[in-house]
Every structure is written in structure tokens, then in C-alpha cells.
Amino acid sequence: MNAKAVKEVLKAHVGRAYAPYSGFPVVALVEAEGEVFLGVNVENASFPLSQCAERNAVAAMVLAGKRRLERVHVYSPKGPIPPCGGCRQVLMEFGGPEVEVVLHGPEEEVRTTLGALLPLAFRL
Amino acid sequence: MNAKAVKEVLKAHVGRAYAPYSGFPVVALVEAEGEVFLGVNVENASFPLSQCAERNAVAAMVLAGKRRLERVHVYSPKGPIPPCGGCRQVLMEFGGPEVEVVLHGPEEEVRTTLGALLPLAFRL
Amino acid sequence: MNAKAVKEVLKAHVGRAYAPYSGFPVVALVEAEGEVFLGVNVENASFPLSQCAERNAVAAMVLAGKRRLERVHVYSPKGPIPPCGGCRQVLMEFGGPEVEVVLHGPEEEVRTTLGALLPLAFRL
Amino acid sequence: MNAKAVKEVLKAHVGRAYAPYSGFPVVALVEAEGEVFLGVNVENASFPLSQCAERNAVAAMVLAGKRRLERVHVYSPKGPIPPCGGCRQVLMEFGGPEVEVVLHGPEEEVRTTLGALLPLAFRL
Numbered sequence: 270m271n272a273k274a275v276k277e278v279l280k281a282h283v284g285r286a287y288a289p290y291s292g293f294p295v296v297a298l299v300e301a302e303g304e305v306f307l308g309v310n311v312e313n314a315s316f317p318l319s320q321c322a323e324r325n326a327v328a329a330m331v332l333a334g335k336r337r338l339e340r341v342h343v344y345s346p347k348g349p350i351p352p353c354g355g356c357r358q359v360l361m362e363f364g365g366p367e368v369e370v371v372l373h374g375p376e377e378e379v380r381t382t383l384g385a386l387l388p389l390a391f392r393l
Numbered sequence: 394m395n396a397k398a399v400k401e402v403l404k405a406h407v408g409r410a411y412a413p414y415s416g417f418p419v420v421a422l423v424e425a426e427g428e429v430f431l432g433v434n435v436e437n438a439s440f441p442l443s444q445c446a447e448r449n450a451v452a453a454m455v456l457a458g459k460r461r462l463e464r465v466h467v468y469s470p471k472g473p474i475p476p477c478g479g480c481r482q483v484l485m486e487f488g489g490p491e492v493e494v495v496l497h498g499p500e501e502e503v504r505t506t507l508g509a510l511l512p513l514a515f516r517l
Numbered sequence: 518m519n520a521k522a523v524k525e526v527l528k529a530h531v532g533r534a535y536a537p538y539s540g541f542p543v544v545a546l547v548e549a550e551g552e553v554f555l556g557v558n559v560e561n562a563s564f565p566l567s568q569c570a571e572r573n574a575v576a577a578m579v580l581a582g583k584r585r586l587e588r589v590h591v592y593s594p595k596g597p598i599p600p601c602g603g604c605r606q607v608l609m610e611f612g613g614p615e616v617e618v619v620l621h622g623p624e625e626e627v628r629t630t631l632g633a634l635l636p637l638a639f640r641l
Numbered sequence: 642m643n644a645k646a647v648k649e650v651l652k653a654h655v656g657r658a659y660a661p662y663s664g665f666p667v668v669a670l671v672e673a674e675g676e677v678f679l680g681v682n683v684e685n686a687s688f689p690l691s692q693c694a695e696r697n698a699v700a701a702m703v704l705a706g707k708r709r710l711e712r713v714h715v716y717s718p719k720g721p722i723p724p725c726g727g728c729r730q731v732l733m734e735f736g737g738p739e740v741e742v743v744l745h746g747p748e749e750e751v752r753t754t755l756g757a758l759l760p761l762a763f764r765l
Contacts, residue, residue, distance in 0.1 A: 287455045290517070291538070291564060293765075311448075311455045311483075314517040315601030316539060316560060316567040318482050320444070320452055324435075324565075328449035329456075331411050331435045353563030353763040354733070358442050358726030359435075386761060389753065391725040393414070393438040393665070414663070415688060417641075439725030440663060440684060440691040448689075477639040477687030478606030485602070505637065513634060515601040517541075535703045538765070559696075559703045559731075562765040566730050568692070568700055572683075576697035577704075579659045579683045606690050607683075641662070641686040 270305055276373055278307070279344035285309045290316065295350070297322035299330050300340040301363075306330040323356035327363060338364035340371065341383070348374035357387040366390075394429055400497055402431070403468035409433045414440065419474070421446035423454050424464040425487075430454040447480035451487060462488035464495065465507070472498035481511040490514075518553055524621055526555070527592035533557045538564065543598070545570035547578050548588040549611075554578040571604035575611060586612035588619065589631070596622035605635040614638075642677060648745055650679070651716035657681045662688065667722070669694035671702050672712040673735075678702040695728035699735060710736035712743065713755070720746035729759040738762075 270278070279296045286294030286309035295310045308325030323343060330338070341360060343352055349372035352360065360368060366384020394402070403420045410418030410433040419434045432449030447467060454462070465484060467476060473496035476484065484492060490508020518526070527544045534542030534557040543558045556573030571591060578586065589608060591600055597620035600608065608616060614632020642650070651668045658666030658681040667682045680697030695715060702710070713732060715724055721744035724732065732740060738756020 282456070285456050285458055287460070291765075307456055308452060309456050311452050312564060313483055313486050315482050315515060315569065315603060316564040317569055317572075318448075318479050318601065318603050319564040319567075320448055320483075321563065321565055324442075324444055325449070325452035325456065328432060328435050328444055328452060332406070332409050332431055332433050332449070332453075334409055336411070351761045351763050353566065354726035354728070354730030354759055355442050355563060355566050356726070358439050359437055359444075361726070362437050381761065387726055388760070389723045389758060391439060391723050393663075415641075436688060439693065439727060440688040441693055441696075442725065442727050443688040443691075445687065445689055475637045475639050477690065478602035478604070478609070478635055479687060479690055480602070482602030510637060511602055512636070513599045513629065515599050517539075530704070533704050533706055535708070555704055556700060557704050559700050561731055561734050563730050563763060566696075566727050568696055568731075572690075572692055573697070573700035573704070576680060576683050576692055576700060580654070580657050580679055580681050580697070580701075582657055584659070603690050606687050607685055607692075610685050639687060 275342050279342060279373055282307060282309060283346055287311045294346065295322040296344040297326040298342040299326045299338055301330050301335040301338050304333065304335060306333065321353060321356050323352050324359045327359055336363055338368055340369040342371045342373060344373040346375060349377060349379045351386060357383065361387055361390045399466050403466060403497055406431060406433060407470055411435045418470065419446040420468045421450040422466040423450045423462055425454050425459040425462050428457065428459060430457065445477060445480050447476050448483045451483055460487055462492055464493040466495045466497060468497040470499060473501060473503045475510060481507065485511055485514045523590050527590060527621055530555055530557060531594055535559045542594065543570040544592045545574040546590040547574045547586055549578050549583040549586050552581065552583060554581065569601060569604050571600050572607045575607055584611055586616055588617040590619045590621060592621040594623060597625060597627045599634060605631065609635055609638045647714050651714060651745055654679060654681060655718055659683045666718065667694040668716045669698040670714040671698045671710055673702045673707040673710050676705065676707060678705065693725060693728050695724050696731045699731055708735055710740050712741040714743045714745060716745040718747060721749060721751045723758060729755065733759055733762045
């Protein structure tokens with residue numbers, strides 16, 4: 270997908286996020302092996318059981334039989350936000366430092382890589 | 394979906410689970426507002442960042458704009474297993490005690506309800 | 518510890534909870550092998566990385582070399598609240614259905630058991 | 642505490658870790674406001690409910706009324722390992738990029754900072 274199409278898809282799904290506790294909706298889209306997969310955050314009354322958008326997009330990717338992550342897009346209507354440390358670790362399970370990470374706000378974009386976001390990553 | 398079709402779908406997706414650390418694949422299917430959504434477990438080198446099948450199925454449901462959980466199916470090739478406590482809490486966010494939970498093994502099924510699995514549930 | 522002493526300890530630690538996102542402090546005390554261990558909830562800007570009071574009390578117990586959980590107390594200044602499903606699972610790792618669970622509010626108490634809170638528990 | 646004393650304390654607690662599923666014990670020690678706090682990893686049959694050593698040490702710090710993290714030590718008997726992304730996020734809640742992070746193996750040490758481990762951190 271081209272950059273403009275990605276942003277349209279991200280924006281179109283922000284209303285799907287379930288974020289009643291934070292009021293902070295997030296949408297993620299991952300590109301893997303020629304396909305794209307979406308996720309939104311899903312919060313829980315017990316905060317530790319909340320699920321981030323990025324991890325949910327990875328779960329959709331895995332369900333589809335894909336394992337090689339190539340690019341990640343994260344959208345917040347409040348402006349570009351980076352993935353939390355937990356999501357960086359989840360992304361690293363299916364990619365390496367070269368994975369591109371694009372942080373989207375309504376208009377702007379910040380481009381980085383997974384290697385830049387999670388240096389010296391923990392791996393088993 | 395009828396019970397036989399559900400079990401076929403569950404079995405067909407067991408190979409999609411990413412469970413290299415536990416060797417314990419799980420597939421979940423949730424029924425909500427006339428549609429079905431799937432999830433498999435997605436483990437991580439950092440165990441706390443692993444994601445259960447049931448929660449991933451709920452994330453797919455939420456992404457699709459559905460919020461009212463009606464029935465949950467969980468499949469393990471090793472025989473029926475109940476959802477962990479964390480997943481019970483996630484399911485309760487989108488349903489009540491009346492949600493049906495069906496635990497599937499390769500041949501057998503155990504039927505219960507979310508109310509039976511998570512009595513006196515925590516809610517905000 | 519007697520019931521009155523437990524409630525005093527619980528109340529005395531409520532200010533230690535770090536709950537800036539929920540505004541919902543919780544204190545837990547676990548009894549194991551003749552000793553008691555405390556925990557408070559520790560929230561995080563990324564909600565899934567928050568830590569419940571009950572799990573933190575269990576971590577203190579494990580650090581001290583204790584593995585056999587006997588009784589759990591949970592205190593909320595807003596009145597008795599049950600542990601979330603995730604905490605029930607964590608408690609079950611170190612005890613069985615017979616573990617006593619006491620839910621404390623400022624004045625009142627609700628007594629139950631882990632078996633009543635997490636029937637048909639998932640175990641490996 | 643001096644470096645040698647820290648390593649002795651770390652080593653002395655490795656047997657306290659509860660890591661039956663990974664076989665990978667970890668001990669963490671955090672320094673905050675002139676005191677030190679320990680944590681070991683506490684795994685769970687449901688992997689996502691496992692608790693890392695670093696987060697448990699932070700929980701002990703918070704329980705003690707401390708909020709300003711200064712230095713973190715992580716010990717693995719298999720050699721120096723970095724904190725997972727989730728723990729980096731938890732540490733960042735109570736400190737900034739200047740927090741020192743020391744990764745200990747039985748003999749060797751790797752010194753880094755939280756800012757180096759979690760650049761462009763997510764914050765609310």
C-alpha cells in the first residue's frame with residue numbers, strides 16, 4: 270500500500286478502538302509478506318489485561334500464517350506516538366532491527382526503525 | 394456456525410499458533426453479533442509479552458466493530474483446556490455471565506459459561 | 518496476624534499505591550508459611566504494563582523463598598473488590614482452591630476462596 | 642552499595658526465582674533514593690501472566706514509598722542479558738534516560754543507560 274492509502278486505512282479504523290479507560294485510541298497496521306494486518310487497542314477494567322494496537326495487529330498477522338514483519342504503522346489522532354516498550358519487544362519477535370516503523374498523526378509522519386527503538390534487544 | 398463446522402475451523406488453524414516456547418498451541422473462536430472471529434496464541438521470548446488465543450480473537454472482534462460477545466470456543470490438540478484467568482477477565486469486558494464457553498479437544502467438548510468460570514468478577 | 522491487624526496494615530499502605538491513571542489504589546497482603554508480604558498496584562502509561570497489587574505481593578513472597586500461599590487479603594478504600602482474573606491465575610500458581618481470600622473495604626469484609634473465584638482453573 | 646556487593650546480593654538470590662517454564666532465572670536490584678530493592682522473575686502456567694524480575698523490583702521500590710529510580714542491575718547466571726522491552730517501559734515510568742543499567746553475568750558486566758535502551762520512549 271502507498272503511504273496515503275495506509276493513512277486513510279488507519280484513520281478509518283480509529284473508531285474501532287476500545288479505549289474507554291484512557292480515552293486514547295490507537296490503530297496499527299503491519300505489512301508482512303505482501304499483505305497488511307490491522308489492530309486497535311482493546312482496554313480492560315483491569316489495566317494489565319489491556320491489549321495494545323500493535324500487538325493485536327501482529328496477532329492478526331500470525332493468524333494469517335505470516336511470520337516475517339516488514340513495516341509497522343502506528344496512528345494516533347493526537348499526533349505521532351511511538352510504540353511502548355512491550356510492543357517493541359513483540360515486534361522484534363517477528364522482525365529485526367531493519368523493520369521500518371512509521372508513526373502517524375492526522376497529518377504528519379515520523380519514520381524510524383525497530384532497531385532504533387529497541388537497541389540491544391532481549392532475545393532467548 | 395454449527396458445532397461440527399466450528400471444530401473443523403478450530404482444527405484447521407492450530408498450525409497457525411506461534412508457540413515455540415511452550416509447545417502448546419491454542420486456537421480460539423468467538424461468536425458475536427452474527428459473525429465469528431479467530432485467534433491463536435502468540436508467544437514471546439519475554440513470556441509476559443505473550444498473547445493468548447482468546448484475547449487475540451477478542452481483538453479481532455473489536456477491530457470489526459463488534460462489542461457483544463455471545464459464545465467462545467477454545468481448542469487445544471491436547472484435549473479441552475479452560476481459558477486462563479486473564480482471558481476470562483478479557484472476555485468479561487465484552488459479555489456477561491451468560492456467555493457460553495465451549496472447550497474443545499480433538500474429539501470431545503466441555504460446555505460451561507463465563508459466569509461459571511469467573512464468579513464475582515472484577516469490574517470498574 | 519489477626520484480622521484487625523491485617524486491616525490496619527492494609528490501610529496504612531494505601532498511599533504507597535502508584536495509580537495515577539485509574540485513581541484506584543489497591544493494597545494486597547498474602548500470608549505464606551507464617552509470614553506476610555505486601556503489594557500495591559503499580560500502573561504504567563502503557564496500561565498493559567501495569568502491575569496489580571496481588572501479583573506484586575506474590576512476587577515479594579517468592580523473593581523471600583516462600584511458595585505455599587495460604588491466605589490473601591485485598592484492600593480498596595472504595596469498598597471490597599475481587600481480584601481480577603489475571604491475579605486469580607497468579608495466585609493459583611502458588612496455592613489451591615482452599616486458599617482463603619478476604620476482600621476488605623474500609624469497614625467491611627467479604628470472605629471467599631480461590632476455588633470459588635477461579636473454578637476449573639487452567640494449569641499446565 | 643559498591644559493585645562487588647551488588648553482584649554478591651544478585652547471585653545470592655538467583656535460587657529464589659520461580660522459573661519452571663523457561664528454566665531462565667533472573668534477579669534484579671534497583672537503587673532509589675539511597676535504598677535498594679530486589680526482584681526475581683515469577684513465571685506462570687499462563688505465560689502472559691508471568692512477571693519479570695525488573696518489574697518486581699520496581700514494585701518493591703514503589704511499596705517502600707520510593708519513586709525516583711537511579712540505577713538498575715540485572716543478573717542472569719547465563720551471562721549479561723538486557724531487560725525486555727516491557728521492563729524498559731516500566732523502568733521509564735520512574736526514571737529518565739539517565740538511569741544507569743548494569744547487566745551482570747557471573748563474572749562480567751555491561752553498562753548502559755535507560756535512554757540507550759529505550760530511545761523515543763512512549764509517555765502519556
